[in-house]
Amino acid sequence: MGSKKSTKAKGSRAGSLSAGRPPTAAKPKASVSAKATRTVINKLHQINKQLVRAKSAGNEAQVKDLQTQVDALGGLPRYQQASIQGQSIERGGDSSLVLMQWLKDAGVVGQLKTSHARLKLLEVGALSIKNACATSGIFDVQRIDLHSQADGILQQDFMERPIPQTGEEKFHIISLSLVLNFVPDAEGRGEMLRRTCQFLERNQIGDGSSETAATHYPSLFLVLPAPCVTNSRYMDEKRLTLLMAHLGYSLIQRKQTTKLVYYLWHWKPILELKRQGFAKTQVNPGVTRNNFAIVLKRSK
Ligand SMILES: C[S@@+](CC[C@H](N)C(=O)[O-])C[C@H]1O[C@@H](n2cnc3c(N)ncnc32)[C@H](O)[C@@H]1O
Structure with missing residues (x-):
């Protein structure tokens, strides 16, 4: 593996997928x-x-x-x-602080507090029950992880979680913070993103009259190491946005730090959800780049 102490190595680490928190x-x-x-x-x-x-x-x-x-x-x-x-x-702290800030800035937190309503949040890949979302008072949170670290985190593979049959069982927001890059293959990542759509609740809560709420959920909070979109041969932000559009997602919030990129994607159901494919295509050739990719398999 060699030494990584030189300044050159420092630079290349910023572009590697191991780059962690901001x-x-x-x-x-x-x-x-x-x-x-x-x-x-x-x-x-x-x-x-x-x-x-x-x-x-x-x-x-x-x-x-x-x-x-x-x-x-x-x-x-x-x-x-x-x-x-x-x-x-x-x-750099808890990534859910970024989600909370966006919801505050958009007035969603204020609205929820006034109406005493709560959003249902599914946190996939939860390591703690004490992050900013948990303490905000605006969410009913369900947390799952492949290996539960605490009471209050259900040990469950999201890919095996039963598909909700009723709106009651669905969520207004799903959080995938540093989870998608944990999935080791491109098709598996595509499957994970596609699956999120089946867990999102289309109905607004309360009187449903708020414009802001309507654009901020149902949504997917996605956090990735920045090099997944800044230094990959197969993925950049344009391509990610296109892929997400295939699933019915449009970008409403984005923030990038040296190490991480945070997104909030609003979801609207679209036709042909299951049939759309999205191949692995080189967008950014170069020997120093990484191979992060997401593939949507064309399904029947
Ligand atoms: C890097 S940790 C991220 C934790 C936290 N969300 C954060 O932002 O720091 C990734 C976590 O995702 C979990 N994970 C990966 N794939 C999963 C799946 N299919 N279902 C549930 N949890 C999953 C792993 O078990 C791991 O604990």
């Missing part, structure tokens, strides 16, 4: 544990991708070997610990 205003030096955290996250991401390839090639010996490497690094629990550290204030 810096604080004061830009403190990254602590040793911050570096260790990045290393673990990066390694587990790499091994996970190799695992997907080995599994689809049916290479059982390699799968076993890679699984041993994952276990040696502490597996998913270690990854989650690293991610929790990544949420510490020194490292």
Whole structure:
């Protein structure tokens, strides 16, 4: 893997998918544990991708070997610990603060507080029950994760979660914060995005008369490492916006920091939702770029 101490390496890290949380205003030096955290996250991401390839090639010996490497690094629990550290204030904090700020600025928080109404929020990939959304008082939150770290987080794979049959079981906002990039393959990411649409509640709450509310939900709060859209061979923001439009999503809020990019996508049901395909196409050639991609499989 080689040393990454030179200034050059520093620059390339900013464009790598291992880049984690945004810096604080004061830009403190990254602590040793911050570096260790990045290393673990990066390694587990790499091994996970190799695992997907080995599994689809049916290479059982390699799968076993890679699984041993994952276990040696502490597996998913270690990854989650690293991610929790990544949420510490020194490292830029809780991403749901950004969502809360957008909802406040748009007047949604004020409206909800006045009407004593609550939005239903599904937080996929929840590591904590105490983030800004949880303490805001405007949400009924359901939290799920592949490996629950706390009471109040249901251990569940979003891809296996039963599709809601009634509006009651749906959500006004779904949060996928640093989850999509965790999915190791491009088709799996596409499936995850497509699946979110089946969980969104189309009906407004309260009297439904608010214009602001109508544009801010149902929606998807998506957070990605910035290099997924700034330095990928297969994905840039234009392409992501096009892909999201295939699913009925339009961009209403966006924020980028050195390391992360935050989006709020408003959803409207569209026809042919299931039939649209979206291929992996090179948009940004270059040897220093990463391979982050999202593919929508054409389905029957
Ligand atoms: C990097 S952590 C992000 C945690 C937190 N949302 C944040 O913004 O810091 C990614 C989490 O997503 C979870 N995750 C990934 N795929 C998932 C799935 N299909 N269903 C539920 N959780 C998933 C992982 O278990 C992991 O805890």
